Amino acid sequence: xxxxxxxxxxxxxxxxxxxxxxxxxxxxxxxxxxxxxxxxxxxxxxxxxxxxxxxxxxxxxxxxxxxxxxxxxxxxxxxxxxxxxxxxxxxxxxxxxxxxxxxxxxxxxxxxx
Amino acid sequence: xxxxxxxxxxxxxxxxxxxxxxxxxxxxxxxxxxxxxxxxxxxxxxxxxxxxxxxxxxxxxxxxxxxxxxxxxxxxxxxxxxxxxxxxxxxxxxxxxxxxxxxxxxxxxxxxx
Numbered sequence: 001x002x003x004x005x006x007x008x009x010x011x012x013x014x015x016x017x018x019x020x021x022x023x024x025x026x027x028x029x030x031x032x033x034x035x036x037x038x039x040x041x042x043x044x045x046x047x048x049x050x051x052x053x054x055x056x057x058x059x060x061x062x063x064x065x066x067x068x069x070x071x072x073x074x075x076x077x078x079x080x081x082x083x084x085x086x087x088x089x090x091x092x093x094x095x096x097x098x099x100x101x102x103x104x105x106x107x108x109x110x111x112x113x
Numbered sequence: 114x115x116x117x118x119x120x121x122x123x124x125x126x127x128x129x130x131x132x133x134x135x136x137x138x139x140x141x142x143x144x145x146x147x148x149x150x151x152x153x154x155x156x157x158x159x160x161x162x163x164x165x166x167x168x169x170x171x172x173x174x175x176x177x178x179x180x181x182x183x184x185x186x187x188x189x190x191x192x193x194x195x196x197x198x199x200x201x202x203x204x205x206x207x208x209x210x211x212x213x214x215x216x217x218x219x220x221x222x223x224x225x226x
Contacts, residue, residue: 006155032213043117043204043217044156089155098169099208100146101215103155 003027006090006104013111019077021107023090026071030092034101035064035075038087047088048075080111115140117207117218118187125224126195134190134221138207145188146215147180150202162188195225 006023013019023033034049050057050064050073057064063076077084087108091101118137126132138145143164148156158172162182173180177195182188192199202222206215 034214036217043119043219046214046216049214093213095213098161098171099144099213099215100158100161100169100172101148101156101206102158103148105155106153 003102004090004092004104006107008107009105010108011110013080013109015080015082015111015113017080017111019080019084019109019111020074021088021090021109022072022074023092023104024070024072025092025102027092027094027102028071029094030102031095032093032099033064033066033073034091035062036089036091036103038089038106044089077109080109082111082113085109085111117205117216119203119205119218119221121221122219123222123224125226127226128196129194132192132195132199132223134192134203134205134223135187136190136205136207136218137187138205139209139216142207142209142216144208144210145182146206146208147188147190148204148206148217150204150220152201156204159190192223195223197225199223200225 035047036044037047038044061078066073087106089106090104147159150156160173160180161169177193179191202220204220206217208215
């Protein structure tokens, strides 16, 4: 049973455009939602994270939008650059337990110059 | 401040051999998580450890796999009698207090021939 569903599987955007990646979760006990960026052959790097007490968080060109009632959250990358080309993973965890992260299957983003 | 360190970065083992993967968390972090990533897949939680304690091993296969995080030295993920299906990237993440942010190492890519 996949607890975090991520879409799309792949995404191609032109330089300067907006990249949008969506995730949906099932477990209402999840209360921490990070996004990770992974380049080929590297480990995932924490990009930005949000907790359910806010509906939006922005850091530079990256914004997380969170909809608690719909159990959905999304990553927006503004002014996308070729250097943003990577695989992006959403994840979720539940506090009070082991805090293990449950990951989506990833979105491969390609930003064309 | 050095990040999470993992070694070796690449490991080749023949079927039936043992694989030992090592992880040194970030300085000041006492919580370690191990994840496995299969090709074109997201990361799957395996085990969560604190110094000298296994807190959650719900994602660990029941046989052949074990993990430890001794009082001194790195965390070790040990796979006995490896099979081809064990070929994957194994990532370690550390956290300062076991809540929220997890920082990943570069991974160990295990190939079983």
